[in-house]
Amino acid sequence: MAINLDAKIPSGPIEQKWNKAKFEYKLVNPANKRKYSVIVVGTGLAGGAAAAALGELGYNVKAFCFQDSPRRAHSIAAQGGINAAKNYQNDGDSVYRLFYDTVKGGDFRAREANVYRLAEISVNIIDQCVAQGVPFAREYGGVLANRSFGGAQVSRTFYARGQTGQQLLLGCYQALERQIDEGRVQMYARHEMLDVVVIDGRARGIVTRNLVTGAIDVHLADAVALATGGYGNVFYLSTNAKGSNATAIWRAYKKGAAFANPCFTQIHPTCIPVSGEYQSKLTLMSESLRNDGRIWVPKKQGDTRAAAQIPEDERDYYLERMYPSFGNLSPRDIASRAAKRVCDEGRGVGPGGLGVYLDFSDAIGRLGKKTIEERYGNLFEIYERITGEDPYSVPMRIYPAVHYTMGGLWVDYNLESTIPGLFVLGEANFSDHGANRLGASALMQGLADGYFVAPYTIGNYLAGIKPGGVDESHxxxxxxxxxxxxxxxxxxxxxxxxxxxxxxxxxxxxxxxxxxxxxxxxxxxxxxxxxxxxxxxxxxxxxxxxxxxxxxxxxxxxxxxxxxxxxxxxxxxxxxxxxxxxxxxxxxxxxxxxxxxxxxxxxxCHGAVWEYQGSEQAPVRHVEPLSFEHVHLTQRSYK
Amino acid sequence: MKLTLNIWRQKGPNHPGRMVKYEMPNVDEHMSFLEMLDVLNEDLIHKGEEPVTFEHDCREGICGCCGFMINGLPHGPQRGTTVCQLHMRQFHDGEELWIEPFRAKAFPVLKDLMVDRGSFDRIIAAGGYVSVNTGCFVDGNAIPIEKQNAEMAMDAAACIGCGACVASCPNASASLFTAAKIAHLGLLPQGQAERDRRAVRMVAQMMEESFGYCTNTGECEALCPKGVKIENIARMNRDYLKAAITYREESAPAGGS
Amino acid sequence: MSTIAVGGINRTALFYQSVIGKKVIMAVTGFILSGFVLGHMIGNLQVFAGPEKFNAYAAFLQGLGPMLWVARIALLAAVGLHIAMAVQLTLLKLDARPQAYVKKSALVSTYAARTMIWSGPIVAAFLIYHLLHLTTGHAHPDFKPGDVYANFITGFKNPAVALFYMVANILLAFHLYHGVWSMFQSLGVSHPRYTPILKRLAQLYGIVIGLGNVAMPMAVLTGILTL
Missing domain, CATH: 1.20.58.100 (Fumarate reductase/succinate dehydrogenase flavoprotein-like, C-terminal domain)
Known part of the structure; x- marks a missing residue:
């Protein structure tokens, strides 16, 4: 079976591709928009934003989530922040630098054109969210505050305390509720998507189960957008919400949507270690903690002394030692592997030796407890609640945990999968992060896809088809x-x-x-x-x-x-x-x-794109070759 | 440790419910409360019984899914903590616990400890937003916002919509929830244009959903897992009072054209 | 779509129908009544200054003529509205939680706050008795029109009556202890710095009224005040 892996990247210089695409996209006449319907599955940053934005444009939107309310999607749990190339700090940031950092951080396994668009849109996201009333952190002068984040040497991360994901999601949820009130979006909470309906080679709807009544129904539309998040829960223990699942994308895969780079999973370096057999999930401690915390283990193997009993010269600040220029801010994959390595060497701390220290005593000494409390107070509280230990006096223990999946359904530049009419947004697709995602970039991608990409590309798709034409008797x-x-x-x-x-x-x-x-x-x-x-x-x-x-x-x-x-x-x-x-x-x-x-x-140097061949046969692996014209292939070095 | 649990079991919205007693002989103090219930449920399934239905998702205290009463307090005895973050070290050996759903007419029980909080969504839909379409923005730094106001807005916006305020209120009032959103947006310059409309519509919806009224007991504030303050309720009252005097009725019926 | 329709509704009706509007009416009438209670107490404490002073004060009030009736009607209206709101809000409360908790605990709310609905009606009942007792004399066996001081002393000589007065006034103090701060909150007066002080002052207000009012029957019972 022939599979079309044309990424449909617009021609021309990378800086102009997105503008060119937007101009070339076909438009649906304002009066005709209400004749088209779109299904959006998932109401996190990508899905919620897309549903709201499509509703604002005048399409008939049906939005689905399995939670009791669209406000509960797991985007809400993102703590640290959202990147944007605003260069408000005058520290040398630019769209190009964010693009460069993201491609390099992704270890050269992402599409340059997509990443450039993401960096370009990042600045609009902040403006949009401020306009919605997202209470970002501010300086005394009233301007937006920034912090730096793992894998970047500029301060481009915007944040709302340690609850950035929550605040961005609430902004998006409020926009969505407004469309629900106006009757443009029909909301189906407590509905789980069980399958996608493909008719004549086009995605035309979904099958859902009502989680209250158990009723299994078909919903039809002219296009379907999946924004159902990642599949980290395949590992059982992960930082994902208990309900996060892969059913929507997996069912789409089995109906013909190709799945790209499924093995690309991100292990987050700063999570609270497992405490027992009953463990049901892992809790992330925001990466922003690495701005002020220093990571170390004892130099000696099997050192069971309490942290405070270990003298300075017997501690190994291994990230600072191995990666002097990035130190504790090394990218996630690197920091995680380093932690695993020191634990494998028998130098891990805490029960089972699966943990490393994240120590704030230097920062508290330098900045005072009050500043640390202002910056990370709520994270410290979470830590204390879970472990019963006070991180102001005892170093935190952390260990890597599954956090994010860069792989997902293959999509072209228009976020359309290999099933025409099936769009995939946010973490559910594979597009922008390559083999590793930088901190504070997931929120950016979700909102970019939802607010600023999908509304254009789905409109372009709809403009090329006639609305309706099928009913449930098909x-x-x-x-x-x-x-x-x-x-x-x-x-x-x-x-x-x-x-x-x-x-x-x-x-x-x-x-x-x-x-x-x-x-x-x-x-x-x-x-x-x-x-x-x-x-x-x-x-x-x-x-x-x-x-x-x-x-x-x-x-x-x-x-x-x-x-x-x-x-x-x-x-x-x-x-x-x-x-x-x-x-x-x-x-x-x-x-x-x-x-x-x-x-x-x-x-x-390619994306691995898997095509389902039925339950009896092994899937076929295709490739989408990647070329790097702007960010040249180099060995990543954070030394 | 050993615990005795009395858990409210109710098959569905239109079924009567009752307390059922379960013995937990072996509870680890490092477990979260929900992990303790997971263990109970695994046990019930093995015995061929139906597990206890309770809502949960992120299990890190932010999604707002979880929440039920433990010994008469929403989310249990530890202040500033959702039940998913409540750990068993907060209890002592031999303790007997009463676990039941949040109770309010506006939160009908769906099953066991699970309630329907759709009323909260409808309150937000009535006006808990800034009406800007995607793309209608100026630069994020074009309007400076006083740090103190931004912080206060954030304090109010920290609400996770769990419903503990309603559950703890002797009057089953949703004032804290509604006020938190009115205050969050009312404290920011972006929220000014709709401030009157928001107060009038959200308060009207709150009543429509059969929530009770506020008697300023302060229970909600004390039990809010995110520490949302009742001064937000005063702010809501103020906005509402002002709006009641100056608000011009919409010429088109609410809900659009 | 939300089921509300703000457009077209009369503004006063909207305000009156809303829970906040009702609470505002409650607060405003409460403000009037708590002010009256203070004035009433200060006036009556003159009983300690002796029969002449006290009877003169009573005569002065009687001499106000139409003004007195304006005040009486205003107070009656305040009481009526206060009670009407209380009844309506209580019905709302019962409707808002039809199924009670098996077990419910309270963490911070004061006893006073949780018992407003009991202290209120008892004080109201007391008020009726009080009017019949010392104003009109219908419930006073030895009522002498004009001799307010004598009525006062003979009235409280009966320990049951004095006790009822004391209990009712303690309940009134409870009612004010929560109510006086609460009315500020209902009217939207709140400030992180001043609210705690306001709350303390409001509680003090309740305590002062309680002490002052209990002092009077107590003084008769203990023989400090006699004919």
Missing amino acids: PECKFAREEAENRVKTLLSIKGKKTVDEFHRALGKIMWDKCGMGRNAAGLDEALPLIQALREEFWQNVTVPGSGGEVNQSLEKATRLADFLELGELMVRDARIREESCGGHFREEYQTQDGEALRDDDKF
Whole structure:
């Protein structure tokens, strides 16, 4: 089957591509917009922004989220900030520099044109959010404040205390509620998307389950946008919300949307370590903490002394030692791997030796407790609540955890997947971060896609088609709905011995051990049959209590896990074939003498794009070659 | 530690509910409260019983999904903490706990500890926004905002919409929730144009949803996991009073043309 | 779409229908009544200055003629509105939480704040009795029109009556303890720096009124004041 991987990048100089594209996009006459309908799945920054913006333009929008309210999407948990190339600090920032940093930070596995557009739009995002009343931090003069963030040497991060994601999401949610009030957006909260409906080769709708009544319905539209976030929960333990899942993108993949770079997962260096078997999720401590905190472990292996008992010269501030110019602000993948390395050497701290110190005593000495409290007070509180330890007096213990997935559905420059009419926004797509995302760039991408890209590109798509034309009696609708109903019925009827969470933990363990921070051929080769066997066992031995016609959280988890069990396999396949190390994908066989990621640009300077071939056959791997005309391929160095 | 839990079990919105007793013989003090319930649920599933339904998502205290009453207090005994961030070290061995859903007419119980808080969304939809379309902006630094005002706006905007204020209020009032949004936007220059309209419409919607009224008891402020202050309610009252005097009615019916 | 329709509604009706409007009426009438309570107490404390002074004060009030009736009607209207709002708001409250908690705790709210709905009606009942007792004399066995001082002393000689007065005034003090600050909050007067002070002053106000009013029947009972 032929798959079209034309990225549709506009011609011309990189600075003019987006303007050129916007001019060339076809427009829908204002009077005709209300005749078109768009489905938006997910109400985080990308989905919420897109639904609001499309509603403002006059389209009929149906927005879906599985939570009880669109305000709860997991974008809300982003703490640190959002990047924008405003150069308000006069410290040498520019659109070009943000573009450069993002391509380099992504270890040269992202499309230059997309990244440039993202950097260009970043400045509008801040203006838009300020206009909505997002209470960004300000200086005494009343102007916006900035801070620096991992992987950047300029201060370009805008923030609202440690709740930037929340405030941006609330801005977006309020814009969405306004459209709901005006009748332009119909909101379906507590609805989970179970499948996409493809008719005559175009995405025409989705199948949903009402999580209160259990009703499974088909919703049709002229275009579908998925903004359903990442798939980090394949690891069971991650910083994602418990409900974050891959079902929407996975179902789209199985209906013909290609999946790109599934193995690119980001491990965040600063999370609170696991405390016991019952652990249900991992809590991130914002990366901004690394601005003032110093990371260290004892020089000696198995040193069990309390932090305060270890003298200065017996501490190893390993990031400062290994990466003198970036030090504690080294990019996430580098900081995470360094932590793993020192823990593997037996120098980790805390229970199980899986932790490193993040120490604020120097900063408190230098700036005073009050300043530190102002900057990080709420983060310190979170830490104390969870661990019972006071980070003002005892250093925090942190360890890396799965945080973000750079991989996702393949999209072209217009954010359209390989299924025409199916657009993918935000973390759900693969486009902008390459093999590693820089801190404070996820919020930027979500809002860029939602407010400023999708409204144009979806409009362009709609202008080329006639509205309507199908109804629910179409055989494809019936088929998709019946398929979803049957899956639910099957899951409820297995009545085995193991709970969904037990299977999920088992999958998570395989993924973390074999396809986590460090990967190798042997481990990946082992993982594949393990996942397949687990999946088989799941379908024979899972127990899902309750019925399908009511609130049933076990059933929700089961439908999500069923898809994770398939996605995990694709991640392993992708990681196995990519015989190089880049960004978040670290193949132990491919490293420099200092233990840094060693890319192989001759063989792997491309996006790996997977095409589903049915349940009986292995998926096919295509490639989208990447060329770097502006940011030249170099070995990333943060020394 | 060992705990005895009395948990409200209710099959659906139109079913009667009741307290059911569960013994938890082995609770680790480092568990979060929700992890303790996870353990109970795994156990219930293995026994062939239905697990306890409770809402949760981010489990880091920001999404606002979780929340129920523990011993008569929303989110439990620790101040400034959502139930997902509440850890078992806050309880002692042998303690007996009463766990029930938030109760208000505007928060109907859907199942067990899960309630429908759609009324909050409708209050926001009535006016909790700045009416700017995407693209209608000036440079972010074009209008300076006094740091103190920006901070106060942020204090109010920290609301996570969990509903603890309603649950704790003897009158089941949503004043703190509504006031937080009115104050957040009213403190910023961007929110001035719609200030009157916002107050009038949001307060009207709050009543429409059958929330009670505020008797200034201060319970909401004390139990708000994000420390939203009742001075925001005074601000709402002030805005509402002013709007009631000066607001010109809309010529078109509310809800657009 | 939200179900509200602001357009076309009469502004006064809108205000009156809203919970905040009702609370404002509550606060304004409460303000009038708490002011009256203070004046009433100060005036009556003159009883300690002896029969002549006290009876002269009473005569002065009677001599106000139409002014007295204006004040009486205003006060009656304030009481009426205050009670009407209280009834309406209580009904709203019952409607807002139809199913009670199995277990409910309170963290910071004062006893006074939570019992406004009890202190209010009891004080109202007391008010009626008080009017019948010392103003019109219908509930006073030894009522002598014109001799206010004598009515005062003979009235409180009965321990049951004095006790009822004291209990009611303690409840009134409770009511003011929460209500006086609360009315500022309802009217939107709040400032992070001054509100705590205001709250203390309001509580002091309640305590002073309580002490002053309890002192009078107490003085009769203990024989400090006699005929």
